[in-house]
Amino acid sequence: MTSMPWVDAEVARVGRLFADGRLAHALLVGGPSGLGKRVFAEQLAQRILCRDPRDGLACGECRDCRAFQNRYQLDELETAPDGSLAHPDGHPGHPDARFIGFAWKLKPKPKAMRKELVIDQIRELSEWFYKSSHNGGAKIALIRPAELLNANAANALLKTLEEPQPGRFLMLIADRPERLAITLRSRCQRFSPRPPSRDDALAWLASQGHAGETAQSALDLADGLPLRAISYIEDDVIALQEAVRRDLGNAATGKQAPFSLAKEWMADRPTLRLELAVALVRNLGRKKLAAGKTPSDLTARVDFPKLAAWADRANRARSLFDTSIRHELLIGELLLDWRVAFSESSGQAA
Ligand SMILES: [Zn+2]
Structure with a gap:
């Protein structure tokens, strides 16, 4: 994965909270799209599972890191095309990390992707949280886009948050966190990468092969958010x-x-x-x-x-x-x- 210094800095900071045992069980990663929230949440999850973190970041080499990286990306399909909500056994990825996104609707045919997150996904998550972890360490679930949890799913999630278990971490990722129920939001510790300075953002864009006037205009248009600037250029x-x-x-x-x-x-x-x-x-x-x-x-x-x-x-x-x-x-x-x-x-x- 491309290194993003502004994301790495926040991962290292929050990783220290985890190491000190001061990380909340529920995290809300909110902010505009194009900031790097998904990358931040994924890197933090990997950092928490990593056996040998270095400079506050996951090592990228240990067995846990390799297992974590061997998975579908969070914005790819989260569920099997047959409509099952759970990850089938043997799904690539770390057994103590779980990604919850849009699932397929079983009916009516033809199959379609849901436009909200539903209660079955949260129930399944709660059951998974109760089982012990594979390596005796933490278990982490990432939910995105959290603002599209429907009312029933949000209520079910609230119950999970009200009974936190040791070593279980939940990350809610939302472009519009204000749309989350206040009862959910109030139970979360909030983290987000801070956008880089204009100079740092331009340097990073240059490192990705985008320089000159186009990069500058795209960055201005993207409100200083480097990932959004790249999508604007592309x-x-x-x-x-x-x-x-x-x-x-x-x-x-x-x-x-x-x-x-x-x-x-x-x-x-x-x-x-x-x-x-x-x-x-x-x-x-x-x-x-x-x-x-x-x-x-x-x-x-x-x-x-x-x-x-x-x-x-x-x-x-x-x-x-x-x-x-x-x-x-x-x-x-x-x-x-x-x-x-x-x-x-x-x-x-x-
Ligand atoms: Zn590692």
């Missing part, structure tokens, strides 16, 4: 950002009708476009703060409170894409409001 999101900037300019001046733009946005990565639009507003705000005046690249005069409110709505619209409402209409109305915001605040736009 998906050519910088070009898409330019398109969104141009479209918003055209919508503001009335050069293009909001609902015809909405059609175009719907045809190609609509939620990402909304995300980029929000990032654009955020960057406008930052530049304004830095310059002490309104920047001139998008508009001559901008009403920032109004734009901030618009960005909030765009964010909400993005989350509505999980539901079955009429998305094109939603984006159309949003772009109409964008135009209205400009005509009201300045009556002109560059």
